Amino acid sequence: MKNIFTKGFFSKLILIIAIWAVVALLMVSGVMSRSMQSLMIKICYYTILTLSLDLIVGYLGDLSLGHAAFYLVGAYAGCAVAVYTNLPLLVKFVLALIVGGAAAALVGFLISKAIIKLRGDYLAIVTLAFGEFIRSFVKIIPGLGGTKGLMGIPSFDSRLEGFTLAYIVLILVILVIYNFTHSRHGRTITAIRDNAIASESVGINIKNNKVLVFTIASFMAGMAGVIFGFYKTTLNPSDFTYNLSIEVLVMVVLGGMGSIKGSIIASVIIVALPEVLRGAEDFRMLIYAVALIAMMMLNASPRFTAIKRSFGEKMNGLRAKFKLGGKAK
Secondary structure, eight states: OOOTTSSSHHHHHHHHHHHHHHHHHHHHHTOSOHHHHHHHHHHHHHHHHHHHHHIIIIIIOOOOSOHHHHHHHHHHHHHHHHHSOOOOHHHHHHHHHHHHHHHHHHHHHHHHHHHTTOOHHHHHHHHHHHHHHHHHHGGGSTTTTGGGOBOOOOOOSSHHHHHHHHHHHHHHHHHHHHHHHTSHHHHHHHHHHHOHHHHHHTTOOHHHHHHHHHHHHHHHHHHHHHHHHHHHSOBOGGGGOHHHHHHHHHHHHHHOTTOHHHHHHHHHHHHHHHHHGGGGGGGHHHHHHHHHHHHHHHHHOHHHHHHHHHHHHHHHHHHHHHHHHHHHO
């Protein structure tokens, strides 16, 4: 199994620490505004949500429009534990992540078992309906606030602490997804995506592999929901409409399906763009829509794809020269 620790581990570790250090320094020094500090946390949980959906859509090849449901289940289950327990904040957060992720994974496991034979448009419609069903069902569960939502969720002591914890979870999610997609299981699910009939003919259990992917993706979506709950401090069913599922799907498609780097970059751009355009007032949403259309058209352009590939090859060549130079010394 290809492991992220086997190649360029220290350079990746330095980059991870450097990104955190730069953001932390900007937060502590006051250079970064409060809205931008909040945006850093938002980028983290949106990226986790996008990466988890990419497992289903990009790597497995199934179209799901109900991913917000797993996000909702994780948020409510994890944050309810945080509200109704008397523990230190850090312990509450870790426990909420585990409970929220496990609850979402259980729901993902059960729903995938029920809809495993559906394909294409049928799967999309059923998952969309499932998301709306869960959103309506949570309103009648005692102790979750009904239509008013769940209140009293503990918040992070500071935005720096919130960003640090969310960033750690994001890095762990990236590690898990990278190692999973580069393992035997990862090659199996991409084979199912490329040709399900041929995969089944060589003995691949399509049903079990699809259930596995849905369960893992749901667990990660549930953790993203917990981070969202701790960031917002209140949860309302209106936060988890099908529009959220569509928005995350746009991030997956924009970043290039089956691409971890692409999902990360697309999440950062789409989440940050409305904030960057905040000063545009009435033209903000218009510019945002035009920018999205332009990015989607570029992403689908063969010429732009060739440019990206050429740039990637040049960067790989520079890295190789740098490493050879280091060894020669």
